[in-house]
Amino acid sequence: xxxxxxxxxxxxxKPLLSxxxxxxxxxxxxxxxxxxxNLVAEISSDHTFVEDKHVRYVYRPFDNYYIIxxxxxxxxxxxxxxxxxxxxxxxxxxxxxxxxxxxxxxAFEILSSFDEIVxxxxxxxxxxxxxxxxxxxxxxxEERIQEIIERNKEIEATEERKRRAKEIARKxxxxxxxxxxxxxxxxxxxxxxxxxxxxxxxxxxxxxIHSSELKGVLELRINDHDLSHSNLKLADSIDVRDRSFQxxxxxxxxxxxxxxxxxxxLRDKSKAFPANxxxxxxxxxxxxxxxxxxxxxxxxxxxxxxxxxxxQGFDVTIEYENISELELTDLVFTIPLFPxxxxxxxxxxxxxxxxxxxxxxxxxGTSISVSQIGxxxxxxLAFSIEAPYEDALYPMTVSFQESSRDVSAKSFTGMAxxxxxxxxxxxxxxxxxxxxxLKSDExxxx
Numbered sequence: 233x234x235x236x237x238x239x240x241x242x243x244x245x246k247p248l249l250s251x252x253x254x255x256x257x258x259x260x261x262x263x264x265x266x267x268x269x270n271l272v273a274e275i276s277s278d279h280t281f282v283e284d285k286h287v288r289y290v291y292r293p294f295d296n297y298y299i300i301x302x303x304x305x306x307x308x309x310x311x312x313x314x315x316x317x318x319x320x321x322x323x324x325x326x327x328x329x330x331x332x333x334x335x336x337x338x339a340f341e342i343l344s345s346f347d348e349i350v351x352x353x354x355x356x357x358x359x360x361x362x363x364x365x366x367x368x369x370x371x372x373x374e375e376r377i378q379e380i381i382e383r384n385k386e387i388e389a390t391e392e393r394k395r396r397a398k399e400i401a402r403k404x405x406x407x408x409x410x411x412x413x414x415x416x417x418x419x420x421x422x423x424x425x426x427x428x429x430x431x432x433x434x435x436x437x438x439x440x441i442h443s444s445e446l447k448g449v450l451e452l453r454i455n456d457h458d459l460s461h462s463n464l465k466l467a468d469s470i471d472v473r474d475r476s477f478q479x480x481x482x483x484x485x486x487x488x489x490x491x492x493x494x495x496x497x498l499r500d501k502s503k504a505f506p507a508n509x510x511x512x513x514x515x516x517x518x519x520x521x522x523x524x525x526x527x528x529x530x531x532x533x534x535x536x537x538x539x540x541x542x543x544q545g546f547d548v549t550i551e552y553e554n555i556s557e558l559e560l561t562d563l564v565f566t567i568p569l570f571p572x573x574x575x576x577x578x579x580x581x582x583x584x585x586x587x588x589x590x591x592x593x594x595x596x597g598t599s600i601s602v603s604q605i606g607x608x609x610x611x612x613l614a615f616s617i618e619a620p621y622e623d624a625l626y627p628m629t630v631s632f633q634e635s636s637r638d639v640s641a642k643s644f645t646g647m648a649x650x651x652x653x654x655x656x657x658x659x660x661x662x663x664x665x666x667x668x669x670l671k672s673d674e675x676x677x678x
Contacts, residue, residue, distance in 0.1 A: 235307075237256060237302045240323070422459045428668075429447070429671075430446070431528060432446075432675065446528045450515040451513050465493075467648035467650045482515070531560060548567075552630075554605045566600075567598045568627065571598065575600070577615045641668045
């Protein structure tokens with residue numbers, strides 16, 4: 233047998249992919265495929281091949297498409313049908329669904345499999361489906377090593393950019409809120425307590441909470457040696473024996489005092505906390521909530537997607553609700569797409585007049601800011617975006633933060649400090665400042 237070409241077309245005759253194994257021009261292949269469309273329209277659906285004066289078309293319909301082998305008329309039809317079956321198996325292994333974009337997305341793999349099945353010259357290789365899959369999965373060791381090197385370089389570059397961005401954001405945050413830094417800034421009472429919490433959560437597109445996790449740390453920062461012999465008394469409302477929070481004290485902290493008296497103090501009473509104006513983490517906690525539990529989720533999300541009438545893409549509506557008592561700021565929604573056309577924000581449907589696209593690049597995608605949302609408030613963000621298919625819009629990433637500077641402030645989970653006292657005299661209270669902060673890390677809609 234001699235296979236002249238292998239092609240995939242729609243049932244309406246639109247060619248999608250074609251691989252020529254003999255010296256055939258593009259125009260000639262298009263002419264042959266056009267002839268096939270005319271021939272197949274004149275026969276019943278039970279046929280598996282048709283012929284004209286020059287070639288034979290061995291074909292198989294799948295969904296709204298045809299797989300077609302163009303052979304010479306002297307070719308063995310039995311072998312041709314076996315070859316067609318192998319082509320069909322291979323193509324189906326690459327397609328999760330049957331539509332044009334899915335075929336185009338896997339075009340390289342499909343054409344590579346064609347080359348494994350039929351050699352240049354049009355002769356079928358003596359291979360099974362398993363062997364074809366094995367050959368296609370083979371990798372060059374040198375190429376693999378080079379890919380790893382390049383990937384590591386990209387990861388290092390990305391991490392460096394993230395580190396620099398976080399450093400810039402931290403300095404800007406301290407400048408705006410008057411936080412104390414090692415280089416100066418707003419003066420404090422000598423003791424600064426930072427209660428930081430980070431949230432990870434994953435939602436389904438209909439708003440169901442798949443998972444949520446919170447991690448927290450209490451940091452102590454002292455810039456006066458006279459205040460370094462001190463103890464922190466946590467608020468009475470905190471249950472330090474609550475196993476769901478997985479509290480963990482620093483190795484130098486007296487764990488027994490923490491569990492019995494909710495006291496953050498050093499195990500070695502002769503020593504003092506560092507007074508070097510640097511933050512020291514003294515307590516950490518972690519809590520994981522079960523699915524559908526919103527106790528660790530300050531912001532709930534639901535997405536609605538529909539094909540856009542105005543452009544090749546989709547209309548996206550995101551409903552969000554702040555179910556916490558905190559005001560969330562810097563609220564940003566990021567879609568993992570870098571469209572060629574501008575994103576069109578629907579100001580009539582969106583509740584925030586400040587909604588705007590703040591970033592578009594190939595690495596991070598498209599980010600839309602809606603500024604902030606008040607406690608127990610809700611909102612809607614609506615926009616149109618160019619996208620090849622709906623799944624390309626996910627996972628959506630949501631980022632936000634909250635911070636306050638108040639000696640009586642509580643964190644999102646209720647962590648708070650009742651007082652700071654001298655280690656030698658618990659009746660002598662010391663002045664201190666408290667900063668609480670909450671931010672999202674991986675807050676996703678999948």
